[in-house]
Amino acid sequence: MGYAIAEAAIAAGHDVKLISGPVSIAPLAGAQFIPITTSDELHDEVHRAVQGCDVLVMCAAVSDYKPARVAPRKMKKRKHPLALELIPTRDILASLPKENRNYLVVGFAAETHDLETNARRKLRKKNCDLIVANDVSKIDSGMESDENAVTIFFRNGESKKISRTSKKIIARELMKIISKM
Secondary structure, eight states: OHHHHHHHHHHTTOOEEEEEOSOSSOOOTTEEEEEOOSHHHHHHHHHHHGGGOSEEEEOOOOOSEEESSOOSSOOOOOSSOOOOOEEEOOOHHHHSOSSSOOSEEEEEEEESSOHHHHHHHHHHHTTOSEEEEEETTOTTSSTTSSEEEEEEEETTSOEEEEEEEEHHHHHHHHHHHHHHO
């Protein structure tokens, strides 16, 4: 979805910084590509990027947890069970300034249940200008699919549904909405 949005923004004539973890998609021509591999790197790059942006689109599906310790080399198989200690990752959206922000923040909410309730809560809690919510419990859309169905929630309480279609079409519709804002 992030690549589709970046592509739509480039097509609309916008300058684009694409901060991306490892994916099987080639970097986009016309975008400043910033590769990252960890949630901490993403946090730092987002905070650098917002200093000079008009719009921040945060559609990365960042894990909520990470290992407390990283092994310096491969851990060999053992006969007894292995328990991993997980710690929360930094919440990038929540870490953004709440006041005197001169850029629009578009968040994403990947939900498995109570989509509207959870998305509207995230919109308020994370101080987004709009949030794009999708049901990731469905196997035919969302993650690992070229198609999606989303509902966009706005601060003023309005919402807009985009029925199941290609991510490229959703991205173009999202760019139209962002441009109007």
